[in-house]
Amino acid sequence: MAKSTPAYWLLKSEPDAFSIDDLERRPRQTEMWDGVRNYQARNLIRDAMKPGDLAFFYHSSCAQPGIVGVAQIASAGYPDPTQFDAAHAHYDPGSKRDDPRWYAIDVRLDRKLHRLLALDELRSHAGTGLKDLRLLARGNRLSVMPVSPQHWRFILGLE
DNA sequence: GCCAACGTTGGC
């Protein structure tokens, strides 16, 4: 088998709940990415993400939405333990241990960007270098989404 | 706080 090339992703997080600085302060700068409760995003975590993949860390629902850092996918997908925890906000009584509905992955900080790549700035390239970037699609609400290698390079070039 | 977009739920 040929070694597979890394894939690229974008992960949204509300900084009030979990920010890039929170990730930086974690032991080994690594954190479980849990609480995803959307089937499209679940499928990506469970079936497509792999260790060594890279992801933009995006701050959403905040004063300055945009990309703030790069993270590395640090595990394969595994059943999200919070779905089985009745005391947890993300508890899902419909999920069974022998057939888990939701998945998590581990994420490790690669680096913070030197500056915020604001949503506004990304959007200003929507007609050119960032055409068809999922993040910029109308009504986009996915919290985990793929980024093409071309878009990945273009965005890093903005920094 | 508002509201558009969109996923999920549940009655039929």
Added chain:
DNA sequence: GCCAACGTTGGC
């Protein structure tokens, strides 16, 4: 299987 109601997301 349809679709209205409802809940959530996320920018503004």
